[in-house]
Every structure is written in structure tokens, then in C-alpha cells.
Amino acid sequence: MSINLDQIKAEISDVGLKATHQRIVIYDYLMKSKTHPTVDRIYDDVKNHIPSVSVATIYRVLEDFVTAGLIYKVATREGTMRYDANTAPHNHIYCTNTQDIIDYNDQELNDLIANFLSKKKIKNFKISDIKLQINGEKLDPDDSVSIN
Amino acid sequence: MSINLDQIKAEISDVGLKATHQRIVIYDYLMKSKTHPTVDRIYDDVKNHIPSVSVATIYRVLEDFVTAGLIYKVATREGTMRYDANTAPHNHIYCTNTQDIIDYNDQELNDLIANFLSKKKIKNFKISDIKLQINGEKLDPDDSVSIN
DNA sequence: TATTAAATAAGAATAATTATCATTTAGGAA
DNA sequence: TTCCTAAATGATAATTATTCTTATTTAATA
Structure with a gap:
């Protein structure tokens, strides 16, 4: 956990979402990631922290984050979606x-x-x-x- | 058929593809289209000309055209692929x-x-x-x- | 016109995503 | 702190999108 846990919780709460364990782990993971991961990649890596996590939760949480403006969704030419916690214009x-x-x-x-x-x-x-x-x-x- | 049929055939042949009825109709449709249609939209519209056309053919032909450089494929934020016969930089x-x-x-x-x-x-x-x-x-x- | 490699139609198989619902949990109230 | 409730999750079914398979058809050319 490189980024402050309370800060992550606050950022999730501030957009009106419950700071659940799953959301905290997923958001923390995206904040640290530089690779713009796919759903599959996020799922695999989050499973290391929460073995019982469901893939449906990954999809749901990512979509919630996108809607809330916490993260961006990027479509590649290959049609796979990639996720990016860098919300600054770039x-x-x-x-x-x-x-x-x-x-x-x-x-x-x-x-x-x-x-x-x-x-x-x-x-x-x-x-x-x-x-x-x-x-x-x-x-x-x-x-x-x-x-x- | 607004664009010259022989010209369409030639463009398809020139990239090494057989000028089949399906390919001609699909390419002609894309050349005339300004809306960057989805696969579903292309399928529906091509069916008006070729009622027996298979959706697999639409996918295959579009992919063949993209590979050949005849058309472009564009991914939207929504994850759906859109097709564009305008190959000039824009x-x-x-x-x-x-x-x-x-x-x-x-x-x-x-x-x-x-x-x-x-x-x-x-x-x-x-x-x-x-x-x-x-x-x-x-x-x-x-x-x-x-x-x- | 006959030949043949390539393309197609139909539908099965696979992959990706979303929906359903019983169970669990976060966060506020007592 | 414990209780309560709306919201979130896990498991998996359902749906949607795409690719694959194979028998049949067709374009190109000899």
C-alpha cells in the first residue's frame, strides 16, 4: 500500500460510493498501475489480495468509478477496454x-x-x-x- | 449505386481480394456512409441488398478490408467498433x-x-x-x- | 465452359459483458 | 458498541459479440 489508505477511502467516499474492501483494493491498484490494464489483468491481480473476488464485481466497480469520474476508460483498436486512474488531461x-x-x-x-x-x-x-x-x-x- | 461499380471492383481486386457480390455491396455501402456504422448497422443495411447474407461474412469482410487498408476501424468509448471508408488522414x-x-x-x-x-x-x-x-x-x- | 482456390451461409463454439438474487457488509443511528 | 438497512458482493445464469467449422457456392482464369 503505497498511497495513503485514508486518502483512497476519502476519494471513493467523496464521489458518493461506499468505501468497500473491493473498491479500495481496485482503486489502489489502478493508482499504482502505469500499464492501463484490461479487466482480465485487474481481475487476476486483485485476486491476489482478495481471492474470493468475483469478476462481476470488477466490471461493476470499474464502471462505477468511470461514471463517478474517478478513472478513465480507454478503448483500443483491438476493442478491449483499458482503465486509467490518471484523470489529468494527457x-x-x-x-x-x-x-x-x-x-x-x-x-x-x-x-x-x-x-x-x-x-x-x-x-x-x-x-x-x-x-x-x-x-x-x-x-x-x-x-x-x-x-x- | 452512386459510385462506379467497376471502380469498386477494381479497388477490391487491387488489394488482392476477390470482388465478390458481398464485398462489393459492403464496400459500396461504406463508401456512401457518413455515419461510421457499427457491424449491426452494416449487417441490417446489407441484408436489404443481399437477404441471405450471413453476419459472419460481415465480420470477415470488414476485417479483410481493414487488414488490406481499404477501410479503418474505430473503437468508441462504448466499446463498439465503427467502420470508416475514409482512409485519408482526418x-x-x-x-x-x-x-x-x-x-x-x-x-x-x-x-x-x-x-x-x-x-x-x-x-x-x-x-x-x-x-x-x-x-x-x-x-x-x-x-x-x-x-x- | 470447366476447374479450383477462395469465399460464403448457417449455425456451433467461444469470449466478453451484464443480469439475477441470496448473502454479506459499510456506515449511520441508537 | 451493537443494531439496522440500503447498498455491495459472489456465484452463476443469461445475454451479447465475435470467431470458428464445414458443406456449399462462386469468382477468376485457363
Whole structure:
């Protein structure tokens, strides 16, 4: 447990959800995860902490978190859903080979796009967020991707 | 049949696929479609032309087209796959309320992002394409979204 | 027109997700 | 602290989405 337990409980309670053991473990796991895990991956890892956990609970809790805005859900080109506890605006680098999703934080780029679009008039539409997905392939699948 | 039949056949043949009736009808339908339809929608509409068509054929043909680069596959936040015969680089406006996907073509924006990223060094990664998704809501769900 | 490899239709099999419901639990009240 | 109750969970059935299998059909070309 790297992140403060009381803080996790508070964050769950603050969005109007009961801070159950399952929710605490799942949220803690997502907060620590950098890999944007699938439901299956989350299920397997949560089972190490709560062997009796049901897969239905994983689906339910994740959906509750998404609805509450605690986490984001990301659809990949492969059709599998991935979950991300990083709710700050950021973009994703996606490796079409390994299916790795790597966070790409760049305030300058965010601003550049936001400024550009604010000058355009998109009629009958209210923008809530803008996501850039950088697709491609890792040159060495075993090595990590780094920026600058 | 708005687009020339011979041209459709040629495009299918050119990527090494047999120009079957099913493929011709599906490709023609996608070329004319502006809505980025789901598999179900494509199936229903193709059945009007080929009542005996099998849903497995729809899945297979779409996947064949994607692999061949004739069409694109787009995953939405809802987890459903949508298909797009517009293979030119372009971005999407997505209404989280109606699930409408609207093409957003803007060469200036494409260049802006491409130029910005070319200056950044992303180590161990080769970019193949860059997709911007503009999420939000239509103000009037029954009206269309237009740019400029 | 005949040949043949490839594609299709139909439906079974599998995988992913959601629903149901009896049991358990978190959090507030006493 | 214990009791109470609405909400959450676990187990599993049901549903939905997708893929696979195989006998039949068809496009392409000789």
C-alpha cells in the first residue's frame, strides 16, 4: 500500500460510493498501475489480495468509478477496454504491436491543440475533452518508450 | 449505386481480394456512409441488398478490408467498433450523448500536430499515425455539427 | 465452359459483458 | 458498541459479440 489508505477511502467516499474492501483494493491498484490494464489483468491481480473476488464485481466497480469520474476508460483498436486512474488531461502513445499504452504528458501540445480549436467554430457542439492518440510501434518491444 | 461499380471492383481486386457480390455491396455501402456504422448497422443495411447474407461474412469482410487498408476501424468509448471508408488522414468529433462520429478534416491541424511531434524525440518508437478525438456533446442532438 | 482456390451461409463454439438474487457488509443511528 | 438497512458482493445464469467449422457456392482464369 503505497498511497495513503485514508486518502483512497476519502476519494471513493467523496464521489458518493461506499468505501468497500473491493473498491479500495481496485482503486489502489489502478493508482499504482502505469500499464492501463484490461479487466482480465485487474481481475487476476486483485485476486491476489482478495481471492474470493468475483469478476462481476470488477466490471461493476470499474464502471462505477468511470461514471463517478474517478478513472478513465480507454478503448483500443483491438476493442478491449483499458482503465486509467490518471484523470489529468494527457495523451496516449499506443504500440500496435505490443498493445502497450504509454502516457504522453505535454502541456505545450495540449495548449497548442486547445488554442487552435478555440479559434475554429464548431457549430452545435460543446467540447468536453480532446484526446490525441499517437499510434505506431516500439522499435525494441522489450525496451521502454521515453520522451525527450 | 452512386459510385462506379467497376471502380469498386477494381479497388477490391487491387488489394488482392476477390470482388465478390458481398464485398462489393459492403464496400459500396461504406463508401456512401457518413455515419461510421457499427457491424449491426452494416449487417441490417446489407441484408436489404443481399437477404441471405450471413453476419459472419460481415465480420470477415470488414476485417479483410481493414487488414488490406481499404477501410479503418474505430473503437468508441462504448466499446463498439465503427467502420470508416475514409482512409485519408482526418480526425473525429465524437458526441458522447448520441454516439455520432463526425469527420473533422483540417490539414492545418494535422500539420500543426505532426510538426510539433517531429520536433520532440520519442525514443524507441516509430509513429505510424496520429489521431485526434474531439469529445463532447451536440447542443441539439437532432441537428448536425458543422465546422466554420 | 470447366476447374479450383477462395469465399460464403448457417449455425456451433467461444469470449466478453451484464443480469439475477441470496448473502454479506459499510456506515449511520441508537 | 451493537443494531439496522440500503447498498455491495459472489456465484452463476443469461445475454451479447465475435470467431470458428464445414458443406456449399462462386469468382477468376485457363
